[in-house]
Amino acid sequence: MRVVSICPSNTEIVAYLGKTDVLVGVDNFSDWPKEVEELPKLGPDLSIDMDKVAELKPDLILASLSVPGMEKNIAALKERGLPHIILNPNSLDEIARDIQTVGEALGDPDLGEDKANTFRSQIARYRTRAQRRQTTPRLYWEWWPKPIFTPGKANWLTEISQLAGACNIFATEDVANFQTTWDQVKKRDPDHVCMVWVGVKEEKMRPELVKKRPGWNEMKAIKTGNIHVMEESLYCRPSPRLLEGLQKLDKILGS
Known part of the structure; x- marks a missing residue:
């Protein structure tokens, strides 16, 4: 064949x-x-x-x-x-x-x-394991920086977040992809920022620039240094490799 x-x-x-x-x-x-x-x-x-x-x-x-x-x-x-x-x-x-x-x-x-x-x-x-987590870290997934796009409720990264015992801060939006603003992200104040820019290799992403966005230095994720550059190939593609990404996220969150 x-x-x-x-x-x-x-x-x-x-x-x-x-x-x-x-x-x-x-x-x-x-x-x-x-x-x-x-x-x-x-x-x-x-x-x-x-x-x-x-x-x-x-x-x-x-x-x-x-x-x-x-x-x-x-x-x-x-x-x-x-x-x-x-x-x-x-x-x-x-x-x-x-x-x-x-x-x-x-x-x-x-x-x-x-x-x-x-x-x-x-x-x-993973679902059984997530139920044992004592806290629920709040994650902001950044798919694209300008304009900002992030996964909403109808997307696999909301499920991946839940399976790691966390939650996607934009799971409130009943779409697969949601266009948001720096201000909205700041208001939702995530515990972790997960950078997975579609089609961009990790070495080309600049977390130091993300930290300089207006008012973001007041967010929990920035204060605690919880900004993560992650492999877009493990989070942005709807394939079985998402479970490899889940395993890495699990370690980052300390499950």
């Missing part, structure tokens, strides 16, 4: 299933696991080169709507009549269902179900 993935989270689901050998091409941002680095690159996930995709003669293309703007990829796939499925998870349960969906699409539904159940079991263990 010849499979193309045009989104990093889809590539990571294939890897979670142990099926990277079926991949014949991926988007430019698919960087995990290491073996996919050698595959043909088909362009950034928001502007896939469909001519290159068609040249690979795939049996299946794993498409996505996880980032605004990916709709044009779907339109191009439909226009060309290329075989594809679309994944668009916002919650951990939806990621589990997508693991099953991809397993079925790759011709191994039993594997998909088994790996999805493993994923759910890991989540259940």
